[in-house]
Amino acid sequence: MIDDVVEHQIRRHIEFPGIGDHPDLGITQTIARSESSGLTELLQHPSITGKTKNWTTTYKKYPTSSFYDGANYNTGTTEARVGYESTIGGLSRSFFRLAWTSSIKGATVTEADLRLYETYSWSCSAREMRVWRTGGISSSTTWNNQPSWTKEIGRKSFANGWSSSCPDAYVVYDGKSVAQDAADGGWTNFTIGLRASTEDSSYSWKKFKAEGESAPKIVITYNRKPAEPTKLDIPPGTCWSLAAIPLMTGTPDVKATATWGGSATTVIGGGWENKMALG
Structure with a gap:
């Protein structure tokens, strides 16, 4: 299981291209992991x-x-x-x-x-x-x-x-x-x-x-507490526009590079579930 601290860092910093956290639209973003996903195990407690x-x-x-x-x-x-x-x-x-x-x-x-x-x-x-x-x-x-x-x-x-x-x-x-x-x-x-x-x-x-x-x-x-993740990215999916705001449909991958103990590991969330709620 990926370390909770790393998950928190990724959750806190990831943003969808072109959207971000938009309070006026009531958009909330949750990146949740699936136990059955192939998510890279990052912290092994050496x-x-x-x-x-x-x-x-x-x-x-x-x-x-x-x-x-x-x-x-x-x-x-x-x-x-x-x-x-x-x-x-x-x-x-x-x-x-x-x-x-x-x-x-x-x-x-x-x-x-x-x-x-x-x-x-x-x-x-x-x-x-x-x-x-x-x-x-x-x-x-x-x-x-x-x-x-x-x-x-x-x-x-x-x-x-x-x-x-x-x-x-x-x-x-x-x-x-x-x-x-x-x-x-x-x-x-x-x-x-x-x-x-x-x-x-x-x-x-x-x-x-x-x-x-x-x-x-x-x-x-x-x-060890990991450094803040870098290279945060969501590989592009199908996009459509609502009031000139691009939105992404489908279930995109989420990835980031987390540095811990001097080693960098790329976390690829192939099984991560992206939930967006429009208020």
């Missing part, structure tokens, strides 16, 4: 994916140690840790920098799914974890040097990865708010932080895939 570019886990037990991109954790790791692990008495929080290449500045975000792949939980008993937007991370990020916890994105209870009763699985948070912040600010990356809501319980212990295709990502679906 999406972009912000993928993990860098990540780190911080450990309270090792307050000055950096585990940036999994380094220094034994021989290295590809899993991020969150919560309290009672075996070693370690409390952890993890951070991910998500980035994309194309700016969505000025766009309206219609949906954004923040996807995390959990590979381990302490049991199949769900426990709550919170996701925040944070400040940036680097190889200097440690427990004693954590980024700012700027804005909470959401909280959710879940447990995956303990056994076949609750196997590894994706967990999805609503990231629409932070994605809109990115669009408003013209960002092409931001950092998220994961922390357990109850940091003194071993049941809060979780692991997440931190590298590869299953690493955290945000899928952002967005839209």
